Amino acid sequence: xxxxxxxxxxxxxxxVTYLTRIGGYVVLRNRTLSARATAVMEAAPGCVLxxxxxxxFVSKNPANLAALAITVLAATRLSMLPTVVIGVxxxxxxxxxxx
Amino acid sequence: MSVSEIALAEGQISQGRGGEFRRGLAASTPxxxxxxxxxxxxxxxxxxKGLSVVEVPMMTGFNFAGGSEFAAIQLWTSPPHxxxxxxxxxxxxxRHLLMGxxxxxxxxxxxxxxxxxxxxxxxxxxxxxxLADAQRRAAQGLRPAFSLPFYLGAALPFYLAWVVxxxxxxxxxxxxxxxxxxxxxxxxxAVFLVLMRGMWKGFAAARPWLVSLVVAALTYLIVPGAWYVxxxxxxxxxxxxxxxxxx
Numbered sequence: 613x614x615x616x617x618x619x620x621x622x623x624x625x626x627x628v629t630y631l632t633r634i635g636g637y638v639v640l641r642n643r644t645l646s647a648r649a650t651a652v653m654e655a656a657p658g659c660v661l662x663x664x665x666x667x668x669f670v671s672k673n674p675a676n677l678a679a680l681a682i683t684v685l686a687a688t689r690l691s692m693l694p695t696v697v698i699g700v701x702x703x704x705x706x707x708x709x710x711x
Numbered sequence: 712m713s714v715s716e717i718a719l720a721e722g723q724i725s726q727g728r729g730g731e732f733r734r735g736l737a738a739s740t741p742x743x744x745x746x747x748x749x750x751x752x753x754x755x756x757x758x759x760k761g762l763s764v765v766e767v768p769m770m771t772g773f774n775f776a777g778g779s780e781f782a783a784i785q786l787w788t789s790p791p792h793x794x795x796x797x798x799x800x801x802x803x804x805x806r807h808l809l810m811g812x813x814x815x816x817x818x819x820x821x822x823x824x825x826x827x828x829x830x831x832x833x834x835x836x837x838x839x840x841x842l843a844d845a846q847r848r849a850a851q852g853l854r855p856a857f858s859l860p861f862y863l864g865a866a867l868p869f870y871l872a873w874v875v876x877x878x879x880x881x882x883x884x885x886x887x888x889x890x891x892x893x894x895x896x897x898x899x900x901a902v903f904l905v906l907m908r909g910m911w912k913g914f915a916a917a918r919p920w921l922v923s924l925v926v927a928a929l930t931y932l933i934v935p936g937a938w939y940v941x942x943x944x945x946x947x948x949x950x951x952x953x954x955x956x957x958x
Contacts, residue, residue: 618790633807659802659943660799663942664785664899668899696749696752696902
């Protein structure tokens, strides 16, 4: 039910996340960031998110690639919920249709 | 949270702390309904990676940062690579540093014993709602501009919903079986892409993302294991640092 390594990983995540939450208040409240540091901080979350899903962009399954194209299109126009519904439905349907 | 929803919430006349708390609840409710599907998907994916019905709420309750949890679950192995997961968590959540810095001037009137617990609940949504409200109140000349009960009213329901519905997802996931075959795996790219659309500030600002995508995809094809995330993220950050020099 509870694995020690899993708990350790979760505690590491929780500690790191809490440090990021208080870090800005503690360290940066009396300073201004350089333009370069701000640019890097602003780009960071997107760089991480796109890196995590990068394998989907080079999938060897044509159904997955087609579903990803539909999902990208949906994400540029729609809000979170419809995009997820369209992404999941198109992936499920295309996998079924294209084997 | 759209401007009209904030306007709706501010239309209510609030009386005292209870009123402020309820005003926060009203401001966050529309966004709250939107997070339930992600919580269910995250819980189901966690169960599929071998996390138990106790471990999933432990993660979502102690960490309480959805983006990093989606990323961690995606990279989860048995046993997990603790350093990799901690590093990715930091990179995904590094935006909190900027968010906290932006909020800091509005927190000056509060003692640290209240600020530190309140910051535990700071997520994209509660931060956005709390900061927007503080800026509006400051413009109206209300002091203090930042209303802690309003912020808690907006943040606490998020926390409860996130923990409860990720747990439901973990409990229901095994009943659904292999969520992969229903196409649920596409929920991750969908969530991430919409989050990125929200961060979009034009093509020039998005160039580091393209660098990350290309480097991560190539690394994924060439190098076994989960190194593609670190390689993609770091090359994107290097690109951002380099490109910031042109201005």
